[in-house]
Amino acid sequence: MNLFGMMQLSGSALLAERARAELSASNLANAETTRTVQGGPYRRQNVVFAADHPLTPGFAATLASFTDWHAEGVRIAAVVEDTSPPLRRFDPGHPDADATGYVDLPNVNPVEESVNLMEAARSYQMNVSAIQSVKAMIQSAIGLAA
């Protein structure tokens, strides 16, 4: 892999972390949503990350597989719904309350989401500094020609 490929690789992590932060923000925004298209309350969404070889299938990937090292990027393997049961709150006046007066609320825990958001932001920063380091290397390689 050349130096520019590494920027792509860190870029894949930036995309993944951004998606994670977006989902977290969406979860927080919908913490009180009781109506969705699928019916029922909103359900907490979560990303699943998977290590991914950055080369597209083909000659280059096959050749790289003969050498023993491959750095791996990251991709979003899936976006999954949290299957834990909805939170129930007693609120008979709520339009979506059932016969017993309880409302099904999203299974979103604001504290958990905030921590998740912070984690995503820190990982994003870490990858940005990795890109900066690669950039410095590219620049010093370019400096050879000057």
Place this chain on the structure above:
Amino acid sequence: MSVMDTAQLHLLERFLDLATVRQSLLVGNIANVDTPGYRTQDINFHSEFEMALAQNPDVPVLPIARQVPGLLARPDGNNVSVDREGLLLAELQLKYQAATTAMKSEFALVQYAIREGS
């Protein structure tokens, strides 16, 4: 041995090649800091460098990436240490700059000869 094919240049070239490989592995480790089950990968820089110097200069370097032992794994099976990667990244960047600077001064010598010492 021509003026552009010195032992020093060869050494520096090998060093930069290996540094690039290592950098890509470090960057890959950082990218996968949140991937469940991912294991930290690295090369043994010193032994790979010695091996690369011993072999024919025309053969490209093909270092072997290994999983790094002795790192604490999280419950999800991931054992990437942000501290380790960040430290090595900074170290490698400086080493890379040192090598390119040394290479530059090698070229400066050639240029000095081209200008007939003026």
